[in-house]
Amino acid sequence: MTMQTEVSQKSTERPKRVRRTGPYKAADARRQAILESAIEHFAQWGYFNSSMPKIAADVGLTKAGLMHHFSSKEELLSAVLELRDQRAFSAFYAEDFGNDPVRYFGQVAAQTAFNESQPGLTQMFSVLAAESSNEEHPAHEYFQRRYKSIVDASSGFMAPMITAGTLREGTDVRQIAAEILAVVDGFTIQWALDKTNTSLHSTVFNYLDRLSRSVTTDGRGLGD
Amino acid sequence: MTMQTEVSQKSTERPKRVRRTGPYKAADARRQAILESAIEHFAQWGYFNSSMPKIAADVGLTKAGLMHHFSSKEELLSAVLELRDQRAFSAFYAEDFGNDPVRYFGQVAAQTAFNESQPGLTQMFSVLAAESSNEEHPAHEYFQRRYKSIVDASSGFMAPMITAGTLREGTDVRQIAAEILAVVDGFTIQWALDKTNTSLHSTVFNYLDRLSRSVTTDGRGLGD
DNA sequence: TTAAAAACCTACCCACAAGAGGGTATTTAA
DNA sequence: TTAAATACCCTCTTGTGGGTAGGTTTTTAA
Incomplete structure (x- = not known):
């Protein structure tokens, strides 16, 4: 796990690529929908036998479209687990x-x-x-x-x-x-x-x- | 589900195919070994993500060799479940x-x-x-x-x-x-x-x- | 207005799965 | 002894998986 920090080599002035866009407005809802779909699939089929194409299809995306948001199956699982931890425990522990x-x-x-x-x-x-x-x-x-x-x-x-x-x-x-x-x-x-x-x-x-x-x-x- | 019964068309006498072999002597042990392997795989990977080739390889067979004994994955699962029911419950219920x-x-x-x-x-x-x-x-x-x-x-x-x-x-x-x-x-x-x-x-x-x-x-x- | 990033897509690759088809060698029982 | 059933193996088909490469369209923010 090595973190790569961006170091500017010689120029002191920074032309510095300017940020031209941010995430789209609808992206959050998409990601949410993907997570819901993933939850249903993991619930029904477990992790191993759930598939990215099917999870994607359930929200009207192709697999590649899904993988734009979650770049691997494991990453999707992580996101799902994290989501649950947020939802359920905060209330209880307080x-x-x-x-x-x-x-x-x-x-x-x-x-x-x-x-x-x-x-x-x-x-x-x-x-x-x-x-x-x-x-x-x-x-x-x-x-x-x-x-x-x-x-x-x-x-x-x-x-x-x-x-x-x-x-x-x-x-x-x-x-x-x-x-x-x-x-x-x-x-x-x-x-x-x-x-x-x-x-x-x-x-x-x-x-x-x-x-x-x-x-x-x-x-x-x-x-x- | 239609069962096809063999009907002899004209001959009343029956030449009647004679049984020439039974199962081989070692077959029982083989089937037992396959079941043990299947149990391990189902335990580790669940049903869906266990695979016939791997279960077969664990007992030194090819997938086709395994499928000679259990002609489908579901049949193998059934055999495993039946095995357990025999082993564990007889004693208890008595x-x-x-x-x-x-x-x-x-x-x-x-x-x-x-x-x-x-x-x-x-x-x-x-x-x-x-x-x-x-x-x-x-x-x-x-x-x-x-x-x-x-x-x-x-x-x-x-x-x-x-x-x-x-x-x-x-x-x-x-x-x-x-x-x-x-x-x-x-x-x-x-x-x-x-x-x-x-x-x-x-x-x-x-x-x-x-x-x-x-x-x-x-x-x-x-x-x- | 516009260029760049985001949000997709199609088209791939490679690995692996279940099962069928068609063999060959071994063992059995008449 | 020998024919037939058994116990395999190899190959093929069809399908599906995760992941990548490279495009196109849409949205964003300067």
Whole structure:
């Protein structure tokens, strides 16, 4: 990874190529449309079996047209992953739960309701997470980081609750954090396989409710 | 789908082609080796991005050689799925838990230990389950059936335990059954992504232990 | 107004896929 | 022993993939 800095060689005065245009006005919408299309394709077919021509066709472009905006398939994937990180996490991490586990669990449940409303993105992450266990997958490191940081953040929320006395003494917050993540992922698979008979939100909610009753000091559930 | 039956036109006597050979002696081992190779490839690359030539090369065959044994990629997938169903489930379903939830949960935990010892098969199922949410995936119906039958069987084990008084009154056995499945799937993903820092068995065990304490009438966990 | 950059396109290349067709050598069982 | 089925392999077809090269039109900003 070497960065090339432009150095002017001999002239002190700068004729300096003048900028004659910027991006077109409509370009942003195009790029957005491409990302949406890519999300749908990655969700349906995974990364490997999605194809640039098809993603392009879905937004009325040729492959070459698409590749003007995202110069490789990997770059497109990166952009998609980045997009999701922006959308979903900012809200969550800003929240202050005031050492109340029930509020925290409630927020997680709310997140799954959001996920259920965005089947494209949600299924895409489900498929890519499984696919990316392959070390040669371009998103392998991304998902390793992602899972680690989610568990870190989640247990970071819960750990102080033990000291604050709202979570039971001896609660293994890293186990709980990983477990919540596992339940969400697992139910997402079931929901993706059979959306008409499964509700992502309510199944996760039920789990969190029972979890809450067994790890909070006051034994409260989510339904109050 | 029309079946063509061979009809002898005029002769009533039947010269009747005689069987001159059967399968070769070594063929079974070959087919077995192909299946093992396919499992590894499906686990690493999913179904779509696995390729017949590469699977073949891994057992020292050409693609055509492989296709003599499995005449299409889909047929190979079917054989792999069938193989797994034979291997893993026979033992489990034969078990009698004597209305003891702890024994049942213990058996589930034991299953994950087995899964952890078979990373190829386990990861393959993890990847295919996610991939097959696509309705055009050749294993789509298989996984729908599979998930339904697991939940059916699992809740079928637990339901009588309520009447027997070993599971708490009001326990939602279908929710619990689906939840256990979700936890196993979810932790499998985490384990596949980072095997050195995650133990599939112990994470699932911890979950089942807490589950057991909160749904059994005697509040027993798995550690006794 | 105009030149340059942006936003496309067509036409390629090369690699690889699934599968069919048509072989040859090996093994089997009568 | 021997004919037929088996277990391969080589080649071809057709299709698709990612990516590049070089054009043309459209938009932008000086």
